[in-house]
Amino acid sequence: MNGPPFDDIAGQSSGYPLDALIADLGDIPVETSPAVVRRRSRDFFWYSPILNEELSGKSADLIATPRTEADVVRIAGACARHRVPLTVRGGGTGNYGQAVPLAGGVLLDITELSAIDWVKPGIVRVGAGAKINQLDAELALKGWELRMHPSTKRTATIGGFVAGGSGGIGSINYGGLREPGNVIAARIVTLEETPRVIELRGEAAQRINHAYGTNGIITALEMPLAPLWRWIDVVVAFDDFLDAVAFGHRIALADGVVKKVLAPVTWPLPSYFGALRPHCPDGRHLLLAMVAEPSLESFKDLLAGRGTITLETPTDDSPGKVPLYEYTWNHTTLQVLKTDRSVTYLQCLYPHDRLLEKAAQMRSLFPDEALQHFEFIRFNGNVTASGLPVVRFSTAERLNEIIRLHEDHDVGIANPHVYTIEDGSRYKKAEADQLGFKYEADPFGLLNPGKMRSFAARTN
Ligand code: FAD
Numbered sequence: 001m002n003g004p005p006f007d008d009i010a011g012q013s014s015g016y017p018l019d020a021l022i023a024d025l026g027d028i029p030v031e032t033s034p035a036v037v038r039r040r041s042r043d044f045f046w047y048s049p050i051l052n053e054e055l056s057g058k059s060a061d062l063i064a065t066p067r068t069e070a071d072v073v074r075i076a077g078a079c080a081r082h083r084v085p086l087t088v089r090g091g092g093t094g095n096y097g098q099a100v101p102l103a104g105g106v107l108l109d110i111t112e113l114s115a116i117d118w119v120k121p122g123i124v125r126v127g128a129g130a131k132i133n134q135l136d137a138e139l140a141l142k143g144w145e146l147r148m149h150p151s152t153k154r155t156a157t158i159g160g161f162v163a164g165g166s167g168g169i170g171s172i173n174y175g176g177l178r179e180p181g182n183v184i185a186a187r188i189v190t191l192e193e194t195p196r197v198i199e200l201r202g203e204a205a206q207r208i209n210h211a212y213g214t215n216g217i218i219t220a221l222e223m224p225l226a227p228l229w230r231w232i233d234v235v236v237a238f239d240d241f242l243d244a245v246a247f248g249h250r251i252a253l254a255d256g257v258v259k260k261v262l263a264p265v266t267w268p269l270p271s272y273f274g275a276l277r278p279h280c281p282d283g284r285h286l287l288l289a290m291v292a293e294p295s296l297e298s299f300k301d302l303l304a305g306r307g308t309i310t311l312e313t314p315t316d317d318s319p320g321k322v323p324l325y326e327y328t329w330n331h332t333t334l335q336v337l338k339t340d341r342s343v344t345y346l347q348c349l350y351p352h353d354r355l356l357e358k359a360a361q362m363r364s365l366f367p368d369e370a371l372q373h374f375e376f377i378r379f380n381g382n383v384t385a386s387g388l389p390v391v392r393f394s395t396a397e398r399l400n401e402i403i404r405l406h407e408d409h410d411v412g413i414a415n416p417h418v419y420t421i422e423d424g425s426r427y428k429k430a431e432a433d434q435l436g437f438k439y440e441a442d443p444f445g446l447l448n449p450g451k452m453r454s455f456a457a458r459t460n
Contacts, residue, residue: 063089267286
């Protein structure tokens with residue numbers, strides 16, 4: 001048998017010796033109210049109509065909230081001895097059911113492990129449960145910020161970003177989390193009868209990167225930092241979407257212009273943009289940019305009147321405000337979903353050497369069906385764009401056809417309508433060192449079972 005029976009379980013799975021498990025947890029806070037546990041067993045998988053059918057109803061049996069790493073070790077040991085699955089939850093903002101327990105068991109709320117251990121020039125060591133916005137606010141006091149963050153910065157944890165995310169605001173400068181040097185070290189607890197605490201440094205830390213918490217519970221991370229800038233949110237309107245893409249590309253390549261996000265967005269997506277709507281002229285396409293204040297003049301020089309600046313204001317992500325980055329990356333989909341639940345999205349990677357050509361080609365293939373927006377990034381040292389088009393959903397068959405047509409035209413897809421690491425990756429497999437490490441760190445296949453499908457658990 002490949003680990004716990006996740007296929008046929010929905011809701012209260014039980015069959016697990018939960019009373020004995022809870023007794024072993026001592027004074028560690030445990031929540032068993034079914035309504036609370038079910039609600040917190042969800043993430044943002046409902047963005048996908050396909051996952052929404054497959055995953056609704058899946059739930060843990062209880063939530064355990066460790067206060068220290070010693071608590072994590074105690075919970076992990078108890079789960080291993082009683083053969084109860086364990087799924088870690090940070091902010092619960094993942095998109096592919098990453099934090100949804102398919103086989104019930106324990107949902108481990110990691111958010112109390114949030115202390116900053118230390119900050120040194122260019123590097124921070126922090127508990128994995130730290131909220132990214134709180135972490136950045138602390139770092140700002142010392143003149144630093146994280147190199148990159150997801151557009152869910154205000155709700156996501158740093159551990160969830162490393163275990164479930166890929167990149168985001170800042171990736172135009174530093175690439176994604178997978179680029180060497182973007183995760184310096186991770187401390188993990190194994191899921192064994194006598195759990196081990198292991199420090200993974202350098203390349204070894206990549207084992208837990210985007211592994212959905214299937215091969216270790218991350219308790220702390222060392223992350224590299226960037227110097228803090230005063231960021232300015234800038235919106236530029238263009239008559240032609242491809243002009244917005246071309247100008248974004250020009251700025252992306254202008255190494256002297258300091259920026260943090262560059263996102264061309266096609267009309268009519270801005271018509272859904274809530275608080276930003278007054279800065280989105282009807283029928284016009286936008287470039288959303290975060291530019292360092294000292295680079296604004298150079299940004300405008302390069303624009304040279306080809307587009308109209310409709311907003312220029314310091315980035316403000318304090319409570320009650322909506323920063324510009326919450327219209328980029330997968331927040332664009334969210335802005336549309338607020339009024340139109342019939343849409344979904346895709347995650348594309350454009351070839352760096354034919355970027356504008358491919359953008360035009362995909363636009364002509366799906367003029368009204370896949371509404372484009374791009375996020376410029378660095379990838380393997382080249383400037384290219386990730387695309388998260390908002391797709392008008394009709395059927396699963398048509399969605400798969402749209403995916404195939406992108407791939408046939410050399411636009412890579414990381415499919416967000418599947419829940420395993422393998423199916424979601426562009427290469428349809430788990431990294432060998434991630435799979436190998438799972439045999440070491442989770443021999444019984446109890447960590448987030450069902451998400452790394454290449455793994456075959458020990459049966460005794
Ligand atoms: P969770 O959802 O709680 O967990 C994510 C995965 O990591 C789960 O598999 C979970 O089990 C595992 N995990 C969490 N903590 C740990 C731990 N301590 N140890 C081991 N495993 C752990 N992602 C991006 O990369 N870039 C974006 O710009 C971006 N934008 C988004 C916009 C929207 C509107 C939404 C809904 C999602 C977006 N995402 C994006 C996805 C997601 O928000 C991010 O990946 C985020 O960083 C996840 O953090 P979290 O704390 O919410 O993780």
